[in-house]
Amino acid sequence: MWRYIGRKLGIYTITFVIAVTINWMIPRFMPGDPVRSMLNRASVSDPEALERMSDYYEGVFGVDAPLHEQYLNFWAGLLRGDLGISAWLYPEPVADIILRAVPFTLGLLLPAIILSWIVGNYVGAFAARSKVLDNTVLPVGYILTATPYMWLALLLAWALGVVGGFFPAAGGYSFALTPSFTWPFISNLLTHWFLPFLSMFIVALGGWAIGMRNMIIYELEADYSNYLQALGAPRRLIRRYAFRNAMLPQITGLAVQLGTIISGALLTEIVFNYPGLGMLILNALNNRDYFILQGAFLFVVIGVLIANFIIDIIYVLVDPRTRVQMTGGAS
Amino acid sequence: MTLRVKDLKVYYQTLRGDVHALDGVSFDLADGEIMGLAGESGCGKTTLGKSLIRLDGRMRHVGGTIELNGAEVPITDERAMNPLRYHEISLIPQYAMSALNPTRKIGRMINELLRARGVRPSKVADELRRRLELVGLDPDVLNRFPIELSGGMKQRVVMVMATLLDPSLLIADEATSALDVSTQRSVAESMVEFRDRGFVKSMIFVTHDISLVYQMADTVMVMYAGQVAEKGPASTIINDPQHPYTKMLIGALPEVGSTTTEARLEGIPGTPPGLLKPPTGCRFKERCPIASEECDETPPLVEIDTGHWAACWKTGR
Numbered sequence: 001m002w003r004y005i006g007r008k009l010g011i012y013t014i015t016f017v018i019a020v021t022i023n024w025m026i027p028r029f030m031p032g033d034p035v036r037s038m039l040n041r042a043s044v045s046d047p048e049a050l051e052r053m054s055d056y057y058e059g060v061f062g063v064d065a066p067l068h069e070q071y072l073n074f075w076a077g078l079l080r081g082d083l084g085i086s087a088w089l090y091p092e093p094v095a096d097i098i099l100r101a102v103p104f105t106l107g108l109l110l111p112a113i114i115l116s117w118i119v120g121n122y123v124g125a126f127a128a129r130s131k132v133l134d135n136t137v138l139p140v141g142y143i144l145t146a147t148p149y150m151w152l153a154l155l156l157a158w159a160l161g162v163v164g165g166f167f168p169a170a171g172g173y174s175f176a177l178t179p180s181f182t183w184p185f186i187s188n189l190l191t192h193w194f195l196p197f198l199s200m201f202i203v204a205l206g207g208w209a210i211g212m213r214n215m216i217i218y219e220l221e222a223d224y225s226n227y228l229q230a231l232g233a234p235r236r237l238i239r240r241y242a243f244r245n246a247m248l249p250q251i252t253g254l255a256v257q258l259g260t261i262i263s264g265a266l267l268t269e270i271v272f273n274y275p276g277l278g279m280l281i282l283n284a285l286n287n288r289d290y291f292i293l294q295g296a297f298l299f300v301v302i303g304v305l306i307a308n309f310i311i312d313i314i315y316v317l318v319d320p321r322t323r324v325q326m327t328g329g330a331s
Numbered sequence: 332m333t334l335r336v337k338d339l340k341v342y343y344q345t346l347r348g349d350v351h352a353l354d355g356v357s358f359d360l361a362d363g364e365i366m367g368l369a370g371e372s373g374c375g376k377t378t379l380g381k382s383l384i385r386l387d388g389r390m391r392h393v394g395g396t397i398e399l400n401g402a403e404v405p406i407t408d409e410r411a412m413n414p415l416r417y418h419e420i421s422l423i424p425q426y427a428m429s430a431l432n433p434t435r436k437i438g439r440m441i442n443e444l445l446r447a448r449g450v451r452p453s454k455v456a457d458e459l460r461r462r463l464e465l466v467g468l469d470p471d472v473l474n475r476f477p478i479e480l481s482g483g484m485k486q487r488v489v490m491v492m493a494t495l496l497d498p499s500l501l502i503a504d505e506a507t508s509a510l511d512v513s514t515q516r517s518v519a520e521s522m523v524e525f526r527d528r529g530f531v532k533s534m535i536f537v538t539h540d541i542s543l544v545y546q547m548a549d550t551v552m553v554m555y556a557g558q559v560a561e562k563g564p565a566s567t568i569i570n571d572p573q574h575p576y577t578k579m580l581i582g583a584l585p586e587v588g589s590t591t592t593e594a595r596l597e598g599i600p601g602t603p604p605g606l607l608k609p610p611t612g613c614r615f616k617e618r619c620p621i622a623s624e625e626c627d628e629t630p631p632l633v634e635i636d637t638g639h640w641a642a643c644w645k646t647g648r
Contacts, residue, residue, distance in 0.1 A: 230385045233448070320436075
């Protein structure tokens with residue numbers, strides 16, 4: 001077991017290093033120069049002043065050194081938790097900007113993904129139970145997964161936000177409030193959170209339910225289910241086995257889903273103008289701020305790797321087959 | 332008399348019509364009898380085995396009765412049938428290798444099954460261990476997952492599990508087919524021993540391995556195209572078969588000591604008839620070397636000798 005975890009850790013470390021390297025490379029080979037944009041913003045025409053400002057900014061952003069030194073500096077900074085200075089929100093450190101956005105993204109994504117996974121699995125398992133349920137839940141599931149996310153999100157924002165007025169349709173919290181641990185602020189936060197959450201939850205739900213329904217039906221047709229039925233085992237027992245075994249591919253699916261975390265969040269945050277990582281990435285792109293971009297992607301990479309690592313371990317705990325293969329088994 | 336099957340008809344429903352998989356099967360199985368059930372693929376062996384314990388969704392009981400220990404087996408009534416399953420009629424399935432839940436430890440799965448069938452696991456725990464040892468397994472397999480066992484071990488676990496409640500009737504469907512010859516033999520011997528020790532009263536052993544049947548079975552029933560061709564004591568069926576199909580089936584087996592240079596083994600020319608629209612009369616007539624006009628009518632299954640039944644116009648006279 002520990003050897004397995006060690007090996008996995010090794011693989012993830014290598015992946016991490018490669019991801020960070022690519023992450024460092026991409027912005028540097030992208031068109032657009034942060035120093036030039038800072039200078040443009042200052043609109044100074046004196047060449048001497050321009051020269052000195054340029055030197056100063058190059059020093060601040062660390063782009064005056066040769067490339068390999070920049071690369072090593074980047075790693076050194078990374079290990080200290082220093083991701084550089086933002087060009088767009090100069091002179092704020094990138095790490096602070098990202099840390100400000102992260103709670104919004106995580107607070108939105110984790111409940112949406114995990115709750116839709118749990119509810120979807122139960123709905124799917126329930127649907128596999130009878131023809132009538134199957135004939136209603138399945139089409140609804142297909143419609144939900146086939147719905148373009150943007151459209152559904154806009155529809156929700158329009159119906160429940162603009163027309164119904166139950167929830168605010170945009171923003172992370174009202175600008176009139178300052179963030180604090182008081183009830184008015186938290187309830188305000190929650191009402192802003194609800195619509196983006198609901199849209200992500202609904203869209204993901206259908207897919208999980210369909211997946212689970214198909215897996216359950218497959219498991220109920222499996223040999224062991226047939227045998228238990230022949231021996232007169234009650235449906236309850238057979239369903240329990242089928243449910244547990246059908247969960248295994250769903251866990252893998254969850255890992256994959258956690259990996260696509262960013263794309264889902266990007267759309268949601270744009271539609272609802274929600275101040276998370278996705279919004280930050282969009283702004284960074286528009287403002288050619290590759291330090292923020294780099295930092296945000298780094299965060300995403302770390303998130304995906306951690307999520308996958310956790311799933312790897314959970315999988316070993318729930319599926320004896322992987323466990324047996326890993327430890328060598330007895331026979 | 333343990334089991335009495337009378338004129339059993341079970342059809343498979345398909346979009347193109349009913350497949351007459353069992354078309355009037357009658358036979359008796361005595362207490363302590365091990366009956367080998369032989370025949371080609373698709374002759375209805377497995378269907379007969381299933382019909383005695385649980386019809387699957389596509390199978391339809393059309394006619395005939397099954398009696399076990401004097402009481403009728405309500406095969407069409409799922410609810411009334413359930414108390415009989417496992418307690419009275421048990422099964423070693425064709426797919427014994429995959430009959431165990433892959434994500435449960437074997438012991439735990441057996442306990443859960445027992446509890447679900449109203450048996451306290453602690454009451455049979457000792458017996459379970461004893462029987463595992465009897466078939467040559469370490470009781471420690473109960474703490475393992477099915478994936479950790481070899482095919483032969485799984486087969487034996489399923490065998491012990493299926494017979495744990497001392498059923499009257501055990502249906503072993505191709506229980507040894509997937510095993511290598513030496514394992515086959517030990518599994519077959521364990522089955523005979525289970526009968527001798529009274530763990531099971533009688534057994535139907537479905538196989539197409541005639542030589543194995545000869546070693547372990549008391550009687551042999553040969554089926555052809557959904558009907559019984561011949562049933563009789565094992566030695567009679569092997570050494571002195573009466574039905575032309577049985578003769579050709581036995582003739583297709585190599586004999587110990589003979590080499591292929593002496594005599595080429597004969598196969599049976601032709602293929603069995605389709606059972607979607609079975610032919611009238613004797614179903615073997617197309618391939619039968621001695622068929623004549625009278626074979627256009629269905630031959631009845633008659634007792635040509637004590638305990639020896641055959642369905643052919645040419646026998647018994």
